[in-house]
Amino acid sequence: MTMVEIRRVDLTALVTHKFALDQIQEAFDLFSHQRNGVLKVALYPDATRVQAGREVVGVGVSNEPC
Amino acid sequence: MPDARANLAPIPKNLTDEDVVLCPDIFSTGLSGAESGNVKVGDAVAVFAQGPIGLCATVGAKLKGAALIIGVDSNDERLAVARRLGANVTLNTKNGDPVPEIKRLTEGRGVDVAIEACTPGSSWRRTRRSTLASGIKKSSRRSVLGPKNECDA
Numbered sequence: 343m344t345m346v347e348i349r350r351v352d353l354t355a356l357v358t359h360k361f362a363l364d365q366i367q368e369a370f371d372l373f374s375h376q377r378n379g380v381l382k383v384a385l386y387p388d389a390t391r392v393q394a395g396r397e398v399v400g401v402g403v404s405n406e407p408c
Numbered sequence: 409m410p411d412a413r414a415n416l417a418p419i420p421k422n423l424t425d426e427d428v429v430l431c432p433d434i435f436s437t438g439l440s441g442a443e444s445g446n447v448k449v450g451d452a453v454a455v456f457a458q459g460p461i462g463l464c465a466t467v468g469a470k471l472k473g474a475a476l477i478i479g480v481d482s483n484d485e486r487l488a489v490a491r492r493l494g495a496n497v498t499l500n501t502k503n504g505d506p507v508p509e510i511k512r513l514t515e516g517r518g519v520d521v522a523i524e525a526c527t528p529g530s531s532w533r534r535t536r537r538s539t540l541a542s543g544i545k546k547s548s549r550r551s552v553l554g555p556k557n558e559c560d561a
Contacts, residue, residue, distance in 0.1 A: 343431050347420050351467060353430045355489055356460050379485035381460050382434070384426065 356381045362389035430460070437553060438464020441523040442472050445551030449473035451520040454510055455495070458486040461553055462525030463493055469523070470494030478513060480506045523551045 345351045358381045361369040369383045386392050419428055438461045447453055453469040455462050458481035469477045470493070479490035479498040487498035497513060499506040511518060 343417060343420070343423075343428055345471070346427050346431060347423060350471070351435070353428075353435055353464070353467075354426050355492060356430055356434065356463060357426050379483075381463070381486070381489070382430065384429065 357384050358382060360384045360386060360392045362392045363387050364389065365392075430464070434460045435464045435467070437461050438466075438525065439468035439471070441465035441525060441551045441553045442468030442474075442521075445521040445523050445549045447472035447474050447521050450475045452476040452478070452514050452517075453521045453523065454478040454480060454506075454519040455490075455523045455525060456480045457524070457526035458483070458490045458495075458498075459525065462523070463489055465523045465525050465551075465553070466490050466494050469521070474521075476513065476519075478506075478510055478519065521549045521551065523553070525553045 346353065358379060359369070359372060361383060363385050366385060369385060372378065372380055373383050417432075419425070441455075441461070442453075442465055445453070447469050449472075451469075451472075451474045453474040453476065455465045455469065455477065458466065458479045462479070462481070463486070466477055466479055476497070477495045479487055479495035480501060481487050481490070481498070482501045484500060487495075487500060490498050499509055
């Protein structure tokens, strides 16, 4: 976790999709079929953290040494 | 969560859940692939399969100082992430056997460390296993993540 804190490692590219908890069926469907470049799915109990129902996160990662 | 009492840690206030959610499991597992392969500064490393754990093995190889990191997978989207996370070269198995290209990239020597982070039982894994031995030099180190009895060639 220290390596994340000092920004030597950025793992956020691996969380490619976000869903509200009540969209869990959709999330599992996506993940089990490995669609849309999914790597890891984050489920949020607080739906307000997932904008517009579903947010597909870009795979942008800095090109700096990690 | 195995060993939760040992693994639980407070998240620093300046980090988000997304920053650290993969630390206790995925990242530590992938990093262990680089560590158990004993990646050294200047090594050539091939990471077979670039799912979340394989991608973290790629990150680990970079952290350990590998000079050449070759990411191998059948999914171009994952290979794109691999390049962003530290792979110098990526090879898509759909474009053919990666082993001859690995030999070419290492001027015939093969990689110093091969890390395997693939799904046990996948047909792709079997294909890779059948070709790996001829592509990796005899003195190289292998690091297998997952059930060893299934993954070891």
